[in-house]
Amino acid sequence: MIAIVDYDTGNLCSVCNALARIGVEFCVTSDADKIRSADKVLLPGVGEASSAMQKLEERGLASVIKELKQPVLGICIGMQLMCRHSEEGDVDCLGIFDTDVRRFEADSTSGVKVPHMGWNSIEQLSTPLFDNLNDGCFVYFVHSFAPDICNDAIAVSCNGRSFAAALAKGNFYGTQFHPEKSGDVGEQILKNFMAL
């Protein structure tokens, strides 16, 4: 069973629909025991980082997630919460990935927009999360903050500055983009995660 962590940070519809499309059974839960005993764990999230972190802590899930041994995939804010620190709300996060999350700067001269919204290519792909995919494939992003490139980066992209589009360390994975909205490429990534 796949556990989708519900910590009240917005709509989980898209992630649930995407898993249903690839034929995966899942439950949506905030129960620590169910999360611990799941085969794999998805940590989604939309919204603002510091309030999302607070919600995770209020439910006693911050320590639960850090100690998980099965494959864990953070998506967007879920991934940002797995980093050391986020500039959004100046909040200390779980510290799983060895990097910090910083805001993009809009630049009208070069056409850099914030939020970074739409399809961008990802490069330097590594780990089985990107099996059957090539550098330069496109995925869908919606965010204004992003993690700096670090040793844990397994994909990079660029919006004004280069940033880590995906991270991995041990059993923990995270994508800044939304695989659940990234067409066939996204479905492949979700299937790859399920096969880990």
Added chain:
Amino acid sequence: MVAKRIIPCLDVKEGRTVKGVNFVGLQDVGDAVELGRAYAAQGADELVYLDISATVEGRNTFTSLVERIAQNINIPFTVGGGISTIDDAARLLDVGADKISINSAAVRNPSLIDEIAAKYGSQFVVLAIDAKRVDGRYLITTHGGRQLTNRELFAWAREGQERGAGEILLTSMDHDGTREGYPCDLFAELSQQLSIPIIASGGAGSVEDIADVLSKGRADAALAASIFHYGEITVGELKRRLKEYGIKVRV
């Protein structure tokens, strides 16, 4: 850099897509899910579904349609038409819409933008603006261009951004339906003034028009209906040609 987006727009009336009579290879062009899936397969980057129903029943049908779209389509989609309260927006979010677009209701009650953005995030709010040139100034119109307001385009777009809109969808009512191209200077000026993405709508008659608004006009995305629905060009073919013009697109 992020790719320029191509967004087909589908009008939905009483739960069925209208237009699209010449769409090749589909059993039922009136089925919004099937048509959306076909566009996604062609390489559409997002979809917009606009509810043009005039009845309460039509509205309710639209909500259940949005739920089916969310279940079946693996790219982002925006829904618009008739959203005038935060409850309308919540209802569509709950069934899986990625974004909502608001137009007349936001002009009538600008704090609607703040309310929806504060609760669901800026990424959820597309502010649609229909502008018309009057005495050398661009003014906002509502109700599909039928009512002229005294709000000036640039001021309203900046206000929308400050209130929390995540994108602006701009239609020049002077160009909409003419198929003579977009006012690129207008789009470039707006792009200069805003930090959020701009979607250009209304006026596309050719690949060159779309290439122009995405390059000279500095728009981040182009939305079109007729050129796709009537099968003049597929989304995939358009994007391949845009790439030849040196525009970064997802192909």
